[in-house]
Amino acid sequence: MAKSLADFKYFTFDVVGTLIDFEGGIKDCLAAIADQARVSVDGEEALALYRAERYSDDADLFPDDLVRVYLAIAPKLGLPAEQAYGERLRDSCKGWKGFPDSAAALQRLSQRYKLIAMTNARRWAFEHFSRELGNPFYAAFTADDTGTEKPDPAFFEHVFAFVANEGGSKDDILHVAQSQYHDIGISRRLGMTNCWIERRHAQKGYGGTIEPKEFTRPDFHFTSMAGLADAVEAVRAA
Known part of the structure; x- marks a missing residue:
């Protein structure tokens, strides 16, 4: 007992x-990037892609690894695969x-x-x-x-x-x-x-x-x- x-x-x-x-923070940041790119992103789909990529063998420490993760999942979400956006996702944690x-x-x-x-x-x-x-x-x-x-x-x-x-x-x-x-x-x-x-x-x-x-x-x-x-x-x- x-x-x-x-x-x-x-x-x-x-x-x-x-x-x-953190899920809300990631979804909000990706949604803002998507809005700029004039596309839409499904939040739960984005989290599933994040989860699969975050636990890859070449993962770095969190949240630094969010730059790598973003660059990997951005094409699958129709988002621009640019370093600056990956850094934006990483730095978004400061406001989560x-x-x-x-x-x-x-x-x-x-x-x-x-x-x-x-x-x-x-x-x-x-x-x-x-x-x-x-x-x-x-x-x-x-x-x-x-x-x-x-x-x-x-x-x-x-x-x-x-x-x-x-x-x-x-x-x-x-x-x-x-x-x-x-x-x-x-x-x-x-x-x-x-x-x-x-x-x-x-x-x-x-x-x-x-x-x-x-x-x-x-x-x-x-x-x-x-x-x-x-x-x-x-x-x-x-």
């Missing part, structure tokens, strides 16, 4: 896709928005737990995401800090070492994420308690996130960050 939400000291968070609406409930929920949770960001994004991009979210994090680990990306267990080991240095253990952590592939499956295999934020609960498919080989049933499951924050407050008030 899962532990109570009141039992944890740390909440670790995936950022892009869980707290930051948090989901409407993210910042407020993080602020509520930060009153009770130490919040740690765990993102496959590079540090320069994370700084923009953190500001968008109200800089709620006690600590943060990026691809630059760990030298790897989730779901590599080595990424998680960096966080375990940080917590251990403070006298804690992975049993003190609830890992919160939307990606079954990057987070939920591997956190279960590593013996962590996890919480799935099912951001695409009203949509079919996995959008811009790679589909896992198998579904992992999470310890906790919410369709929003607000739902998680509400549940924490209800447990602590009981």
Whole structure:
């Protein structure tokens, strides 16, 4: 049986896709480019092409890799395959928005737990995401800090070492994420308690996130960050 939400000291968070609406950011940027080119782009088709290309063998770190991705998918979408537009997609991440409930929920949770960001994004991009979210994090680990990306267990080991240095253990952590592939499956295999934020609960498919080989049933499951924050407050008030 899962532990109570009141039992944890740390909440670790995936950022892009869980707290930051990267799918909306990518679709908005591609739509703006399409408008300039006087063509139309189907957002879900664009995300499917993005997903397939993003996880190719020659992928670079995120979001720098968006330049390469754009140049690869632009012809399939009828968009101009020009370097400047790829750089525009990459740089658009500086203005990507948090989901409407993210910042407020993080602020509520930060009153009770130490919040740690765990993102496959590079540090320069994370700084923009953190500001968008109200800089709620006690600590943060990026691809630059760990030298790897989730779901590599080595990424998680960096966080375990940080917590251990403070006298804690992975049993003190609830890992919160939307990606079954990057987070939920591997956190279960590593013996962590996890919480799935099912951001695409009203949509079919996995959008811009790679589909896992198998579904992992999470310890906790919410369709929003607000739902998680509400549940924490209800447990602590009981």
